[in-house]
Amino acid sequence: MKFAETNRLCRKKFKRLTGMSRRNFYLIVNIIKEYEKKKNKLGRPCRLIPEDQVLIAIQYWREYRTYFHIGCEWGVSESMVCRTVHKVENLLIKSGKLSLPGQKELRKLSDPDTVLVIDVMESPIERPKKGQKGFYSGKQKEHTLKTQVIIDLKTKKIMCLRHGKGRMHDFKLFQKSQVKLAKTIKLLADKGYQGIVKIHELSEIPIRKPRGKNYSEEQRKYNRELGRIRVAVENVNRCLKIFKILSYPYRNRRYKFGLRSHLIAGIYNNDLGSKA
Structure with missing residues (x-):
């Protein structure tokens, strides 16, 4: 058309x-x-x-x-x-009109009311000829590329992206990205980020189920409330995957994947609040 x-x-x-x-x-x-x-x-x-x-x-x-x-x-x-x-x-x-704020802007944030949410999105790729093991995601049971997404909870704006191979653990990708935040900023994450509190003190993750025991009512309530807030980043991932280049098996050169995902994230940011 x-x-x-x-x-x-x-x-x-x-x-x-x-x-x-x-x-x-x-x-x-x-x-x-x-x-x-x-x-x-x-x-x-x-x-x-x-x-x-x-x-x-x-x-x-x-x-x-x-x-x-x-x-x-x-x-x-x-x-x-x-x-x-x-x-x-x-x-x-x-x-540069569709550029993301990036890690420099993250470092400048200091308002105690600012809440950031982090998550990892996986995009399938065709099976590589070499180094297949590094791209195989045990969670998705296929070869993937991972995209770490950090958003501002209030504005739903994507602050920065970081990419890694499918086999890399979510927390390992976070460590590799070297994201630095002010001590006053709260960061919400999922269960895959065990140990994140040692890097950023004001972080919240779901409580793990005690070995051989059940969750208490308070623990269930806390996890449910945290999940209700964290779903915002899942909704952002869904908006990005409307562009099928991020959700269908990626056929192109992998070095171009980062460029395209940043462009699509920039388009998403620029459309926030737009009715035109």
Whole structure:
């Protein structure tokens, strides 16, 4: 569906199709238009208008079909779809308009009312030819890439991401990421983060079941309340996985996975509170 048809859709249908608001869509289009104005006028002009170029890239992230199938739909070659997707991705990264706050911003946080929630999202990948053992997730029973997500509980904004292989333990990934927080910031995590209190004192994790005993009523109540709060980060993971490139088996070069997940997280952040 080309831009002329897509633009006729109502707000809800547009977001269902693209995974983002119109405001976010036009932000990306303007980045492409700025590039088209600045670049040299030599050579053959692109057959696709900036809006259609962005739609092709979005369609690839959102549906994760092959370049061949997308090319057949748009009446262009497979290689042109590939070049268009890479072009849009590279321009968005260079622009910095979809960048995440990152660990520098995390270090600056000091408000005692700030609560952060951490979780790990797993994305399946095709079985690697080499080093399969390192990517095999015992939890998912398949080869995966892990993405550590830290969000601000109040705003639901993604603060930073960190990636690791499927075999790496969630807590090990946290240690490797070297996230540093002010002592006044509260951090909520799941049972996989046993020992996190030694690194960040103001951390809360569910109480483990005592060996050979049952939970007390108070322990059940505490775990239930913590789980009710922590579900916010699960909802964020679900929003990211609307883009099937993060939920379907990842077929591309693994070094590109981080770039794409950061872009999608930036799109999610930019859409918070948006109705356009």
